[in-house]
């Protein structure tokens with residue numbers, strides 16, 4: 763997912779009128795990286811987070827983006843949480859996503875060791 767993520771990241775940050783600008787009108791990066799986010803999502807399958815965002819976000823216009831846009835956003839959220847990049851690009855396929863566990867614990871334990 764490395765290449766696609768890098769692109770989506772800068773688009774998201776600038777909020778240049780692309781669909782992803784919707785998210786930053788309500789969210790800062792901290793919304794998706796703080797302790798509350800970790801507590802809620804750690805250990806759950808990635809498909810849970812995908813369907814949550816797909817069903818509920820943007821809050822003012824839920825499910826208004828297409829699957830690939832939600833896939834890019836998901837990759838972006840994971841990147842912000844410094845999760846290990848996968849070997850294959852993230853696909854918005856729920857069966858594939860159900861096999862990936864959200865692993866925010868790893869970041870926390872690395873930090874506390876060093």
Ligand code: HEC
Pocket residue numbers: 782784785786787788789793794798799802815818819820821822827835839
């Ligand atoms: C109109 C404001 C608004 C917009 C736009 C918006 N959100 Fe949200 N989002 C919220 C609110 C409020 C919550 C808190 C949960 C709730 O009330 O549903 C939330 C919660 C979330 C969460 C869960 C955070 C957690 O700690 O569990 C994620 C992930 C998320 N939003 C992603 C996105 C993404 C990705 C987009 C862009 C497609 C987006 N949001 C656009 C208002 C918004």
